[in-house]
Amino acid sequence: MLPREFSRDLLGLAEEVGTEDPVTPLGGSTQWEVGGLPGPGAREVRVASGILEYEPAEMTVRCLAGTTLAELADGVGEAGQMVPLDLPQPQKATVGGVLAVGRSGIRRLHYGPIRDHVLGVTFVDAAGELIRSGGPTVKNVSGFDLCRLMVGSLGTLGVIGEVILRCMPLPSLSAWYCGSADPFELRSRLFSPSSILWDGSTTWLCLEGHPADVEAQARLSGLRPCEGPPPLPQGGRASLRPSDLKTLTGEFVAEVGVGVVHLSEAVPRLTDERTLALQKQIKQSFDPAGRLNPGRTAWLP
Amino acid sequence: MKRAAKAAGVGLPSALIADLRAATSPDRVRVDPLERAIYGRDASLCVGDEPAVVVFPVTPEEVAEVVRACNRHGRPFVARGSGTGLAGNAVPLGEPVVIVTTKLNKVLSVDAGERVAWVQPGVLNLDLSRHTAALGLHYAPDPSSQQVCTIGGNVATNSGGPHCLAYGVTNAHVLALKVVLPDGSLAQLGGLDPEPAGYDLRGVFVGSEGMLGIATEIAVRLMPDPPEVATLLLDFMDVSAGASTVSDVIAGGLVPAAMEMMDANAVKVVEAFVHAGYPTDAAAVLLVECEGLPAGVKASVDLITETGQRNGARTVRLAADDVERDLLWKGRKAAFGAVARLAPDYYLHDTVVPRTRLVEVLEKVYEISARHNLTVVNVFHAGDGNLHPLLAFDSRTEGVMDSVHAAGEEIVLASLAAGGVLSGEHGIGIEKRDLMGHLFSQADLAAQDRLRACFDPDGLANPSKVLPSPSGCGDLRPQVKVPAGAWV
Known part of the structure; x- marks a missing residue:
């Protein structure tokens, strides 16, 4: 029972990462600027x-970590399941990339942060070894x-090669509602909504589950059906205590109950x-030699 | 000779004791032989060393002072809650200072709006849910020992429980930790905001079995009580029909709040003890709970009933009210205590296998137990493939401990062979430390140790647990010793 063969893809990745010179892992580059840009001269690894x-x-x-979110959604969608990694640009964004960045999608309120959907990770460390x-x-x-440790590490501790993720049943109905209701009051009135977004004046609500329950909760919310979530400002992202959202001003879309x-x-x-x-x-x-994704820092925005 | 000398108080580290007394108070630093013997054990059969000293801090500052004193004297320390651990996680090795957290037992704050509570580590799991019940909120992880186990201990072992099937284990419910690091410094890991900067040190700390420091304040997520709850009991004439029902329900697109199974031996002892109306001639019963909004719960109940019947369920009983629900759950939660009817001692195992391999591994468990002439009782978290084979025995029987030990190891290895892992919720501790090499390579273990060493370069926090020594074998001292009598 002792280990454990690695696939050719993983062995190839380990070889590509190698043991020296700077490398920067490349996913779909959909959140490329998070944590800073990679230093010049870093070898790109896909x-x-x-x-x-x-x-x-x-x-x-x-x-494999290079799988796009769309491929993943198609793969498990056929069996009526999903992995709630609902990040933007699913055709481009890769599983490894979104896990390395570590930011969760807008239904975190119900499904929890993406780190909780990860069951296993195989990565290549700075010495070129598969862990x-x-x-x-x-x-x-x-x-x-x-x-x-790997989720949100921005590729600075290792290059994610393969992951095991937890799936969930696709809800039988998923619907968005919007209007002017107080989002904080909605949060306490409704049972486990999937998302509540707020831009200071309009509230968007995502309800999922059995159609009769969705309908009843929607009635309770007083909101009207509408098209999906609003476009999200892309320039920055703050992480606040959920109760601090009440004092926000200016241009923003806040995830109520979450704090993003x-x-x-x-x-x-x-x-x-x-x-x-x-x-x-x-x-x-x-990473004693600082060769993994130089220029990026996990604790910077 | 050595024990006699200790009993007389000779050879105790007097300078350390004086420092610990100054750090706390003289009456909370204990060195008498009885207390040291008591705090040398947990709920497992693992035997280590007696602690040099047992300390009972009452504030986070005292914890930090105690840890600093240990650093000054180069003395290892072990944090300990209620001692309900089943893998020797809190059993002292190397004559450490045992730091008991049970007097740090305050719920510090509850924010009903944010659904967050800050608690001290010695708060009992169930006490927290009782504390927040009036607000319609509860703490989801519910280990079977929840009446006595502490939240701090739950954090250390990343505890699970029946309702973790839908809501996740402890790690998913801990938002932030204020910790005393192994060098005695203070840090906050995680935060009440959703994306604290940097590596997820909070996530790394949960489940680290006291080897990365001591949590002195813990922010946990509270969940709203569900508007609707349905509890079903299904019984089957063979175990595999029950296990197939579990797989089929999940493949059918439903993850119930809990899905627990008990085999024939378990049903018999539980029913005689609790009188919950479990059918004592069944080969297996399945206890399933669905929570949420009314229509979803109704649809789930229908799906489970139909799936059970398709798999040959003899009866499907739906709890009519909270009284009946509590009774059904009482059977499940009291199961391990009820085993005393079979034999005076037991060894409770904890392995996880992919849910589709449950039947196959269960059959192995029966075969292994029969071969070793041991009675086995299976009460387990079927929904997430988490097996808890319980070997019941009488330690006065000549040679029985060798059989218990051999059977246990065979069960663990059979689970690994089926693609499972070493532990679902009890942790590695001493019990499975030397089996880690079956699951991980030297490089994997070295990476884990690298992480540990970042927190604790001197190896003072709960040393010699979880990770096998680099040589992998040839330890000076056998770490897993099975005692003459079990304390359970």
């Missing part, structure tokens, strides 16, 4: 795509959780000194 294993009764899917973490089961506390705010300009991120030292220690320890 990861192969494809769903490797999908068993609907397991509700898990294993795929496995997590596993194929939905529950797993076997050792330290390197999967969660989509803005037109970037905002600084804060972290305490001891935690920052720990972050730097981890980077230093996993």
Whole structure:
């Protein structure tokens, strides 16, 4: 039972990452500027795509990190399932890319952050070695959780090669509503809506589930049916405590109950000194030569 | 000789004790042999060393001072909650200071609007949900030991529970942690905002079994009580029909809030104990709970009923009210206690397999137990493939401990062979430490150790757990010793 063969794709990736000179992993480049731009001269590394294993009764899917969100959605959609990684540009954005960036989609209110959908990660470390973490089961506390370390690490600790994700049933109905209702009051009145967005005047609401429940909740909300979510400002993203959203002004779309705010300009991120030292220690320890995605920093916007 | 000397209080680290007394208060630093013996054990059968000292801090500042004192004296420390761990996670190795967190037991704040509570690590799991019940909120992870286990301990082992099927285990419910790092410094990991800057240190800390530091304040997510709940009990004449029902329900597009299975032995002992009306001639019963809005719950109940009947369910019982629901759950949650009717001792295992391999692995479990002449009781989280084979035995029987130990290891290896993992919710601790090499390569383990060392370069926090020593074998001391009698 001892391990464990790696696929040709993974072995190839390990070889490509190699053991020296700077590399920058490339996904769909849909969130390319997050954490800074890669330094000049870094060798671009692409990861192969494809769903490797999908068993609907397991509700898990294993795929290569270069798989696009659209490919993934098609692959599991046929069996009535989904992985709620609803990031923009699904035809371009890759699974590895969105996990490395770590930002969740606008239905986080109901489905939780994307890190909670990741069960296993295989990555290439700075020494060119393939490292496995997590596993194929939905529950797993076997050792330290390197999967969660990789999500949001911006490729600065390793290059994600393959992942195992948790699937969920596609809701039988998914519908958007909008109007002028108080979004904070809606949040407490409705049971587990999938998304509440607010731009300071208009409220958008996503309800999913059994049609009769969706209808009843929609009635309770007092909102009218409308086309999907609004366009989100792309220039920046703030992370606030959900209760702090009430005081927002200017141009924004806020995820009510979550605290993500989509803005037109970037905002600084804060972290305490001891935690920052720990972050730097981890980077230093996993990538002593600083060859993984130089120029990008996980704790910058 | 060594034990006798200790019992007389000779050879205790007096300078360390003086520092710990100054850091806390003299009455909360305990060195008497009885207390050291008690805090040398947890709910597992793992045996380690006796702690040098047992300390009961009452504030986060005291925890930090105690950890700093340990650093000054180069003395390892082990944080411990209620000691309900089943893998030796809090069993001391290397005569450490045991830091008991049970006196840090305050719910610090509850924000009903944000649905967040800050709690100290010694708050009992169920007490938190009781505390927030009037607000219509609850804390979702519900380990079977929830009446006695602490939230801090849950964080350390990333605990699960029946209702984690739909809502995720502890990691999905912890937003932020204020921790004392192994060097005695303070840091906040994670935050109440959704995307704290940098690497997910919060996510890494949860489930790290006390090896990355001690959480002194924990921000947890609270969930609204569902408007509608339905609890069903289905019974089957063979175990595989029950397991197929589980797979079919999930393949049918439904993830219930909980989906628990008990086999014939479990049903018999539970029914005799709880009188919940479980059919005692069944080969397996399935306890399923659906939560949410009314139409969705109704549709789920119909789907489960139909799927069960298609798989040969003999009866499908829907709990009529909360009283009946509580009774059905009481059977499930009291199962491990009820096993005392079969034999005085038990060893509870924890492995996870892909849900479609449940039947095959269960059959292996029966075969292995029979071969070792052991009674096995299976009560488990069927929905997420998390098996809990419980070997019941009488430790006074000559040679039985060897059989228990051998059977346990065979069960774990059979789960791994079916594509499973070592632990679903109990953790690795001492129990499975030396099995990690079956699941991970040297490079994988080295990467895990690299992460650990970033938090704790000196290896003072709960040393010698989870990761096998680099040599992989040839430890000076056998780490898993099975005692003459089990304390359960």
